[in-house]
Amino acid sequence: MKIGCPTEIKPQEFRVGMTPDAAREAVNHGHTVLIQAGAGMGAGFTDEDYTTAGAAIIDTAEEIFATADMIVKVKEPQAVERKMLREGQLLFTYLHLAPDPDQTRDLLDSGCTAIAYETVTDDRGGLPLLAPMSEVAGRLAPQVGAYTLQKANGGRGVLMGGVPGVAPAKVVVIGGGVVGTHAAKIAAGMGADVTILDRSLARLKYLDDVFGRDFKNQYSTAGATAELVRDADMVIGAVLIPGAAAPKLVSRAQLSEMKPGAVLVDVAIDQGGCFETSKATTHADPIYEVDGIMHYCVANMPGAVARTSTQALGNATLPFLLNLANKGWKQACADDPHLLNGLNVHAGKLTYFAVGKALGIDVVSPQLMIK
Ligand SMILES: NC(=O)C1=CN([C@@H]2O[C@H](COP(=O)(O)OP(=O)(O)OC[C@H]3O[C@@H](n4cnc5c(N)ncnc54)[C@H](O)[C@@H]3O)[C@@H](O)[C@H]2O)C=CC1
Ligand SMILES: CC(=O)C(=O)O
Ligand SMILES: [Mg+2]
Numbered sequence: 001m002k003i004g005c006p007t008e009i010k011p012q013e014f015r016v017g018m019t020p021d022a023a024r025e026a027v028n029h030g031h032t033v034l035i036q037a038g039a040g041m042g043a044g045f046t047d048e049d050y051t052t053a054g055a056a057i058i059d060t061a062e063e064i065f066a067t068a069d070m071i072v073k074v075k076e077p078q079a080v081e082r083k084m085l086r087e088g089q090l091l092f093t094y095l096h097l098a099p100d101p102d103q104t105r106d107l108l109d110s111g112c113t114a115i116a117y118e119t120v121t122d123d124r125g126g127l128p129l130l131a132p133m134s135e136v137a138g139r140l141a142p143q144v145g146a147y148t149l150q151k152a153n154g155g156r157g158v159l160m161g162g163v164p165g166v167a168p169a170k171v172v173v174i175g176g177g178v179v180g181t182h183a184a185k186i187a188a189g190m191g192a193d194v195t196i197l198d199r200s201l202a203r204l205k206y207l208d209d210v211f212g213r214d215f216k217n218q219y220s221t222a223g224a225t226a227e228l229v230r231d232a233d234m235v236i237g238a239v240l241i242p243g244a245a246a247p248k249l250v251s252r253a254q255l256s257e258m259k260p261g262a263v264l265v266d267v268a269i270d271q272g273g274c275f276e277t278s279k280a281t282t283h284a285d286p287i288y289e290v291d292g293i294m295h296y297c298v299a300n301m302p303g304a305v306a307r308t309s310t311q312a313l314g315n316a317t318l319p320f321l322l323n324l325a326n327k328g329w330k331q332a333c334a335d336d337p338h339l340l341n342g343l344n345v346h347a348g349k350l351t352y353f354a355v356g357k358a359l360g361i362d363v364v365s366p367q368l369m370i371k
Contacts, residue, residue: 004068012283014042014306027054043310087111098358099272120342132312138182156261161191175238243354
């Protein structure tokens, strides 16, 4: 199979879909790997690293999209990339379709087969291709939130760890999954007073057993959330209902009850965001203010630490990528129901129920697509 990996073109996105190590493994399995010139530079991989691994360097994205059987990326295809997708071509990348009707329509119109990293599952109830980037974004969230809390950036002027005699920042994390747990660990490590909310009692039990001394946890109700948010210096949004639009858990009206200069970091923004006032921002202009509350809502946070993120993502995607290339997507998905859960679009049909529900589009069962 011809596997193509174009340069990411989302603003300030420095990750790349395949590392030189991934390229080498695919070549060793007999595949042709086409890497766009300079695609790895932002993550610290040179064209020579790829040619040494056996890949071919191709000048333009147009050539890659025109010739590759499978396109491997990081971010959802941008409008110009969507125009280049073809019927029968396989796209393997993050998609986040529920909040993105334009992208969904373009993917359906293209006739391509699109497998979304974020909805591939594992047999422990996890999301193995989302998890590495959730670890990164979770660990980054208190770091960017602490910067935003600084006075010059519009924040309240509160230091995460306080100092002897002065209380630390109060950090509330909504959602105690991968993002939330990593965010809480780092915020607690910075010395903040951290509370994590989740609506899964099993998850709260786990957090209590493992991190009970590091941070508090509470069951997520509207009342508990409102009370904690009112008193917070920083709120980190980290909820997920897989594939679906994020539930709005803090309303605009609640902002006026918060402390002026408090910070909202909405990591869940790629699924539409869990604060009513969230709108996606970029690394070039990440922070904005609404009613005196600072918002950080970057939808590709891991791009800021592109080298770490590319390696972590590559480790997770490689076995799936090899299966797709070795067997073809139909057989690979027939053999692995967890990979089939990643199928969002095939030949003009939407195949992921939560996306269909969010966008009001009819869905065809993915099982029917592999018959
Ligand atoms: N902005 C960015 O750059 C990135 C964003 N993300 C996003 O972060 C979000 C979280 O991802 P993960 O932590 O991997 O998901 P996860 O599935 O590991 O955790 C989500 C948690 O939210 C909880 N939850 C659901 N509804 C809730 C509610 N009403 N109140 C409290 N908790 C609730 C669930 O019980 C679960 O524990 C996703 O939208 C993901 O796409 C992930 C990586 C990068
Ligand atoms: C998960 C995701 O959207 C990202 O890493 O950018
Ligand atoms: Mg994203």
